[in-house]
Amino acid sequence: MPAEHIRRWESGALAHGASDPFGQGPLPWLRGADLYFDDEGRIMPWYVDAGALPAARRSPEQQPPPVLGRPRNADDVDRQIKGYALGAADLGGALDLRVSVNPPQEFTVDVYRIGHYAGAGARKVAASPRVSGLVQPAPLVAGRTVSCHHWWMSWRLQIPSHWSPGAYVAVLTTADHRFRSHIPFTVRAAAAARTPVDGYAADLLLLLPDVTWQAYNLYPEDGHSGASLYHAWNAKGELLGESEAATTVSFDRPYAGAGLPLHIGHAYDFIRWAERYGYDLAYANATDLHAGRIDPTRYRGLVFPGHDEYWSVPMRRAVERARDAGTSLVFLSANTMYWQVDLSPAPSGQPDRLLTCTKRQGGPAASMRWRDLGSPEQQLMGIQYDGRVPEPVPMVVRNTGHWIWEGTGLRDEEELPGLVAGESDRYFPRVGLPEHNERVLLAHSPYRDAKGVARHQETSLYRAPSGAWVFASGTFAWSPALDRPGHTDERIQRATANLLDRICKVH
Template sequence: MSAEHIRRWESGALAHGVTDPFGQGPLPWLRGTDQYFDDTGLMVPWYVDLGQAQGLLPRARSTPEAEQRPALGRPRTSDDVGGQIKGFAAGAADLGGSLDLRVSVGAGQEFTVDVYRIGHYGGAGARHVDASPRVSGLIQPAPMVAGKTVSCHHWWMSWRLQIPPHWSPGAYVAVLTTADHRHRSHIPFTVRADKAADLLLLLPDVTWQAYNLYPEDGRTGASLYHAWNGQGELLGEEGAATTVSFDRPYAGAGLPLHIGHAYDFIRWAERYGYDLAYANATDLHAGRIDPTRYRGLVFPGHDEYWSAPMRSAVEEARDSGTSLVFLSANTMYWQVELDPGATGEPDRLLTCRKRQYSADPGGPGGAGSGSVLWRDLGRPEQHLLGIQYAGRVPEPVPMLVRNTHHWLWEGTGLHDGDPVPGLVAGESDRYFPRVALPAYTERTLLAHSPYKDARGVPRHQETSLYRAPGGAYVFASGTFAWSPALDRPGHTDQRIQRATANLLDRICKVH
């Protein structure tokens, strides 16, 4: 793989995973070894000839856990150039409801759907819960492109998944496999339920879609970060889309870039028996859930894009006594708008005009418009989180803990200044002294970790916890690597597991 291709992939994916570009974590049925160079999880991009790369790939290893999983064979991941099999569906459905899968099969052959629920399941990471019969496949029409907005809303429904009332709410993945067993792709979705629970887990589907470059074909795909010009060159934000559609598959393997951070938390939390309900960020935006009915809201992964209704709902929940747990960094950075799609279905278009227009206060995205940095609108993230985005971390560095007398660090064995290796990674937050803080009755900075940015300038990361006047705790980890430390092989840290348990246990006991 040439250096040019490596740079192209890194910029195109904006790889914020701790070890692998997709940040998927250990999802056994997805991690066919024919997709990776080595055990660090470096994925072979779509433009690499897999035949030439075979000498770099590790041999498959048989484990007792693997032998207990469904024998799915070794199909290769579908890509966006060949489009061997790709699909999408609504991001969430209710127990007792249904989910319509829209699938395009390149050769028009039949395909199957295997459905998995994410969880601990004895370390397997997921459980196989349903399988389709062979489904007739068809070559769907090419995506529609309006400006740089790509949509597949006109695809025909291929198969309807009925969701039984006895299923558990949670995060699910539909695995699509061609009948010849040569290619595979994925559709993630959430199953909701109107149930009481201690904690509500909110999956960041708005942010996932902002990063979605589908189709990653060197021609038509676009995200809020990138698009291609007529020569197949990847453009940055100045040439990216300002509106993207939820009505399209995810690029590459069919999974969002940062989905593994959520899965890391889910596996750990379900292993230890926390009482969880599940929903998506779009559910929060649309008012389909009442966040005030839970003791805590958990934001498990990168959650950068927030609409005004999302922020208002979370602020109201905090003020009513619902605690907030932010396990990543660069949260609530951009304000976005959600609008109806081409068929009139609500909240299918995501708009964020970003820096292209924010310099003009009177233009689109300027002061008084809806789609710029929250801090530029006079509502910095720190007003809610207690800290806010500081920048990217080029290489993982240790987190240096502080205030270890605090109950959050109880039982971890940590002392002030102790390092937790590699825990500051991807991106970081810190306290900004010149930015107003939220109202609080108590507040603690739990880490202060120096690092150097890409230009060699000294920076630092901080972890924050405060208690709002209404009794809610608000925790912000200030790093991408916190969730992987809970349940990702090679990154798991028992001290971070214990600190997170201390936090959730305290929240679940708050009256």
């Protein structure tokens, strides 16, 4: 196998560079003036300049370590250190980390909470002692389904009840300080700890799209056994497409490459921005919504911060019920709710650990698109997926007299550079709309697809008869515009604040 192909697998390029122009975004706990080694072995500056966080304001864990000995991200070929855990836990509960270390050696776990934190992007909240590491058994492969559910538990993270609910990352580092990997997870407020205010557990419930994250997960990205709902390998180490990809993938495995999902940066962008301005947030995963572990009607609004392409029937029904009960919905990306999926138990019996979607296998008759199954996504969101955007283009705004654009200074037909990127949604005139008392399209942005065909993107807002607002940005670029260095746009920040303030009854 050519060496350049091996390097692509080791770098996570296939899993993490395929369809998202914004990628994972900056790893916030690594921000600062220090250098790191990229996947070609070159010394490179990190994402944010030294001035982003003055030295006098850095806590000890934010001080940059020396360049020499800086850990590199583990890969899926040698699997120097890889791990996974359940995607969420409650305050006061525990999270079991299952970690494989090759060659066997001790390792440490540093736990970070994602947030603004004066520009740092995350705060270190816990650290393990040195933990004994071993080489776990090879992943089990059944057809195209890869699972590590048979790995031994390596370390248990006790989650204190005084922690804040949120998005967390466990950073695994080998004792020789040569390699690192990551395990993202969510901390929910325990049911007994929730004290509703005016009938609401919190103003906004942030739902992290772990179902979609797993659909894209190609672990192990080794040219041999890894598979996602998009790709798989043949015996020659060639990457196969959707027609021969997995139809069932397991949650019980690490994420490919650095151990972070493909689209996780979108969620982190929103979280940093929203916590900076003090929005009252609760946290959960899409799998929690599916399993009924949360009641979405107990929040003023549900926020879907990133690419959220794969939805089960229970997920959609729960969100529809919430909207009809008056809970607003905020979709900050594009291509949401495109595929219908099923979740089933793992071989161990643990529920909702296998994700199944037949996608295009078997021809058009086997399509699992919501629109082909009689429930177009537009009937919930007001717009729906139209196509990929080869290169970022301006968002062309409309109806700037609407309250959502208040304070932005925008005028009709004004352009916001680069705000239509990745994938786009639009209104389909021949598809039914949801019931609404009012509706407005806030942008109409022309672009050409990869074949040169003229298309357009649209941003939508409608008000349901229940009084709930339903917003859909129709672009991948909205969340990065909130708090991604090099991509922020004050007008998008203000429009988002106008929307959330309205939902949270600030006006």
